[in-house]
Amino acid sequence: MKTRLLLIALIVVLSSALIFLIAFWEPLPPATIAAAPPHARPATAAKPAGGDFTLHGAQGPVSLADYRGKVVLLYFGYTYCPDVCPTSLALIAQALSGLAATEQQQVQAFFISVDPRRDSAERLQEYAPFFHPTLIGLSGTPQEIARVAAQYGAxxxxQPPNAQEQYSVDHSSATYLIDTQGKLALTLPHASTSAQLLAAIREHLAAPVAAR
Structure with a gap:
């Protein structure tokens, strides 16, 4: 039975990724394509500190500080990502859907674009809710995105454009969990399942403030 349930979950994730590709993938005209500047975390970098930031949503500035009292999930990616982002966001969406209604009110997930030249706040507003209605997409200037990524270790x-002048962006694929006090509590690796994400969320919803 357990194996069958895991197989069903895998089929759901892969189906979501396929539907995403059909719905959102579109080639860009050459004039709009420009490679973003590199941002790489140094191999000797200290443990990321996390911290507050303000980026841009479709309705205006969005600040992490506004979500004190909630568990926050951050995922860095981009809307033209062909596979890793859709799969990861589908798993995050499954975890969010596994929460009770009262728990969902205490959790917020953000998708931060590492390709701000192509990913406007308006495009992200169309993209993010495809995975879950509460997922919020955030963009900013290249400098703003680089600063937030450095805070969290992303x-x-x-990559250079191909013959059709399209390009991809290689990126790390962790999910960052921020506790109700606004502190980076966990960095969940790419291989984390929706059940592991759900358990991590619930652990920090239930954790007493004194224990932080």
Whole structure:
């Protein structure tokens, strides 16, 4: 039974990724394509400190400080990502959907684009809710994105355009969990399942403030 349930979950994730590709993938005209500057975390960097930031949503500035009292999930990626981002966001969405209604009110997830030249706040507003209605997409200037990525230890690197002048962005694929006090509590690796994400969220919803 357990194996069957895992197989069903995998099929759901892969189906979501396929539907995403059909719905959102589109080639860009050459004039709009420009490789983003590299941002790589140094190999000797200290443990990321996390911390507050302000980026841009479709309705205006969005600040992490506004979500004190909630568990926050951060994922860095981009909307033209063909596979890793859709799969990761589908798993995050499954975890969010596994929460009770009262728990969902205490959790917020953000998708931060590492490709701000192509990912406007408006495009992100269309993209993010495809995975979950509460997921919020955030963009900013290249400098703003680089600063937030450095805070959380995320890395990314735009690749040279191909013959069709399209390009990809290599990026790390962790999910960052911020506790109700606004502190980076966990960095969940790419291989984390929706069940592991759900358990991590609930652990920090239930944790007493004194224990932080």
């Amino acid at each position: 890395s990314y690197q735009a």
